[in-house]
Amino acid sequence: MINSALIIFALAALGGVVLAAHVLRNRFAPWLLSILHASLGAIGLVLLLILLVQGSAPQQILIGFVLLVIAALGGFFLASFHMRQKLPPKAVVVVHAVVAVLGFLTLLSLIL
Secondary structure, three states, X not given: OHHHHHHHHHHHHHHHHHHHXXXXXXXXXXXXXXXXXXXXXHHHHHHHHHHHHHOOOOHHHHHHHHHHHHHHHHXXXXXXXXXXXXXXXXXXXXXXXXXXXXXXXXXXXXXX
């Protein structure tokens, strides 16, 4: 299941790069891509939560999960700007991305 979560998060990250590129160029990101990005992230988090609830997950899964939940909260904050038709602060976009990448790399360390 960790492999599936990693694949899903990798796909979400690809969408995130496109979204971030739009915002960093002072353009609104495509709403549909934002929804897809968030949905993939949510699916990945649910898979990790299932692993955690089963009880025998390594500590890296918990750490990765916590980092990715923090990134998701940042994503909700970013979406709130989009819903108000305002560009979000670029620093928040960068922090969101960095926290998500750290969470992803923490999970990836399990299989490398």
